[in-house]
Amino acid sequence: MPTPRTTPAGRVDAIVIGASAGGVDALTHLLPALPTNFRPAILVVLNLPRSLPSLLPEVFSARCTLPVHEAGDEQPIQPGTISFAPPNYHLLVDRDAKGPLLALSTDAPVHFSRPAIDVLFESAAAIYGARLGGVILSGANADGALGLQAVKRRGGVTLVQATETARSPAMPEAALAAGPVDFVLPLEQMPAVFRAWGDGGAI
Template identity: 40%
Template sequence: MPKIRVLVVDDAVLVRSRVSKILSSDPQIEVVGVAANGRIALAKIPQVNPDVVLLDVEMPEMNGLETLAALRPIYPHLPVIMFSTSTHAGATATIEALSLGASDYATKPSNLGSVEAANQHIRQELIPKIKLFGAGIPAVSPLNAMIANAVVLPISKKTAPVDVVAIGVSTGGPNALATLLSEIPADFSVPILIVQHMPPMFTKLLAERLSSKCKIPVEEAVDGVPLKAGQVWLAPGDFHLIVQRQGNQVCLAVHQAPPENSCRPSVDVLLRSVAQVYGARAIAVILTGMGQDGLHGCQCIREVGGQVLAQDEASSVVWGMPGFVVNAGLADRIVPLEQMAGEIMQRIHPVQRSGL
């Protein structure tokens, strides 16, 4: 197979050199060019014909956001991965870049204690995403051992009233959440819990951005807060989110138990707690994302009689997380993103049809 061609765009010579060396060490990747700012990058794209652009956020002359805005009309399908610092400014710009059409993002290493730890961070953050977007490697395979061994449950019947909606999402999530949540009405009658795979600070900024665009409030989850209808809580970066029953209330709890599926927060952790607390009165929604986080959690939801909805492949940026759920036979319905809010509301407040 031909190598994946990558253009590295960053104003720091050391970053360009280190990232290029690490990426080039993988036999499936070739760094075909580097650029110190967006203006140079735009000139190089037709020359080097990259499969993926790795784009820094903060650069002189033309920064990452300006570059992305100029690039998208010309190259609407060229994958762009933002490579940002874990600072407030970097996180804010990254969230904005995702809304402008960036394919994904990765964070630069910071305070990891050694050069090798920093290099390993770059390898783990960048190489899987470059391979996914650059080579079209399937995000989910029906022959995967986890799928082959999964327990396939019969489709559940909509009998129990719904008291909570729990959403799991990763790659492509910020835009998917904005699409879904913006359709939820102000009088929505149950709480919504979300695990979006993102680091600290990014989740808080994402919650603020979503809240500004939605009819219901969206906040980063806080330990001990009681759940209430018409409120959205987003798991904080680097913390698992669960629900716990305390007397006659259900409250949020966050903790830092080990990652699951290499994720913290993990969708599986949230869904297990939702299944335990709410049983059949829960809907799990699995949206676009890499990997299989959420697969076992959806099995827990189905085993207690709850419902599972999965985003369809056509509207997903990456049909990994929903694909695993679908191929395991756990989805009550596969739903296009633009129809997901309506599907959720129909299951919470079914339309009564006379004569049926």
């Protein structure tokens, strides 16, 4: 694993997370472990069937101390809030005069997925730069691999779930094959990294 680090800017303002198969279980270990004073915004894309409603906000609201909701178009990004991409919409990060916004798009699927992880990561990297954390969890395709490298190119910090701990290792494997990352960790070690990103401390 590369030498652990925070971002060059220290604290991160937002964390983007991508997952598919096995991702709900991974998030169940990760998101409820975050404290009420956790400040970065968390934006999540899970590759789910486009034709079905998402129950993720309800499921995680009952388990997390942080507020959880489904992302809405042109919604200001709030610190310390978990936002899930809705089914059949790409989730992006945009900006207006007041600051970063959530945006939804019905552009063509990417990696056969809408929402797609790459779309979120690339747009968030363009807005947040070095104040972004990017995370790839369990999944069964290559979505997110290029997006994670976009986060790294912009100076952000990157984290991939250790493949031997992922129910579906294809997504972490693709992310690692695409280029260097900063952390490769099992789920139980990830909350400590998140907390360090939130306060700018060293790991």
